[in-house]
Amino acid sequence: MENTVIEHLVKTIWFDTTGLRLSPTESVTLAADSDLYLATVVFFGSQHGSLSIIAGAGLADQIASRMFQAPLESISCDDVHDSFGELANVLAGNLKSDFFGTADLSRPVIMEGRDSLTGALAIDAIFQKVFVCENRELVLVQVCQVEYSL
Amino acid sequence: MVQAMKILIVDDSRVARSNIMKALSGLVDIRFFEADDGVGAWSIVQRENPDVIFTDWYMQNMDGLELIRRVRQRGNATKICMLTSETNNERQNLARREGANCILTKPIKLDQLARALEQMIG
Numbered sequence A: 001m002e003n004t005v006i007e008h009l010v011k012t013i014w015f016d017t018t019g020l021r022l023s024p025t026e027s028v029t030l031a032a033d034s035d036l037y038l039a040t041v042v043f044f045g046s047q048h049g050s051l052s053i054i055a056g057a058g059l060a061d062q063i064a065s066r067m068f069q070a071p072l073e074s075i076s077c078d079d080v081h082d083s084f085g086e087l088a089n090v091l092a093g094n095l096k097s098d099f100f101g102t103a104d105l106s107r108p109v110i111m112e113g114r115d116s117l118t119g120a121l122a123i124d125a126i127f128q129k130v131f132v133c134e135n136r137e138l139v140l141v142q143v144c145q146v147e148y149s150l
Numbered sequence B: 001m002v003q004a005m006k007i008l009i010v011d012d013s014r015v016a017r018s019n020i021m022k023a024l025s026g027l028v029d030i031r032f033f034e035a036d037d038g039v040g041a042w043s044i045v046q047r048e049n050p051d052v053i054f055t056d057w058y059m060q061n062m063d064g065l066e067l068i069r070r071v072r073q074r075g076n077a078t079k080i081c082m083l084t085s086e087t088n089n090e091r092q093n094l095a096r097r098e099g100a101n102c103i104l105t106k107p108i109k110l111d112q113l114a115r116a117l118e119q120m121i122g
Helices: A003-018 A057-068 A077-100 A118-122 B014-024 B038-048 B064-074 B089-098 B110-121
Strands: A022-025 A036-044 A048-056 A109-113 A127-133 A137-146 B005-010 B030-035 B052-055 B079-084 B102-105
Touching: A003 A022, A003 A057, A003 A077, A003 A127, A003 A137, A036 A057, A036 A077, A048 A057, A048 A077, A057 A077, A057 A137, A057 B014, A077 A109, A077 A137, A077 B014, B005 B014, B005 B038, B014 B030, B014 B110, B030 B038, B038 B052, B038 B064, B052 B064, B052 B110, B064 B079, B064 B089, B079 B089, B079 B110, B089 B102, B102 B110
Parallel strands: B005 B030, B005 B052, B052 B079, B079 B102
Antiparallel strands: A022 A127, A036 A048, A036 A109, A048 A137, A127 A137
């Protein structure tokens, strides 16, 4: 699948799930002044891989507020983990067929921090794109293929 | 006295369960049950015998597909709608063959849930 088609799919699913708009950008600097959230869903079947999304804590809070349809001040850390994971799950399921066919999906794994997550940017990905969300926050969406040899 | 319709929502995401219940609330008189995996859902099925189940596919302990198989071993009275981000046709057909009455692909618009419920209960 062409990258432009994947980009369009990601933007559509993101908007339908969160009500927030993504625009592609060439910048690779993610929210420098806050922690990051990373959600990863693993594909396992005849081919293995993963989908990850990374966003700043401020945007992750906003996503939770939108998805729970609740005021930002009422959003808990659990709410952020739950909604960010569900967003990754929805993106992964929709992109899976084109990359990994009938593979199964894992439950989303959520990590929070900064230093431990920056390594994700260096992974060799089959799709990687940075987006601006609502003209403010940056979001990284990445699909990787993993080769296992036992 | 007419009894409330029993609807079981099964999803490992709280936000997904919450939004499904919001979408269906007020359509008919509904008594909701919730589970975050197939094991919890199966326990509720045996105890409450729900009229309708809305279930996610990929969950820990027992997935939605296995839940459908178990429910169908009890009969066809319970209507089942699978809500999943799985878009692969082969996989969706598998869920239909196992007994799902309908499949909605995430992200789901709220009016799709209402229409699905109306279609399943006639």
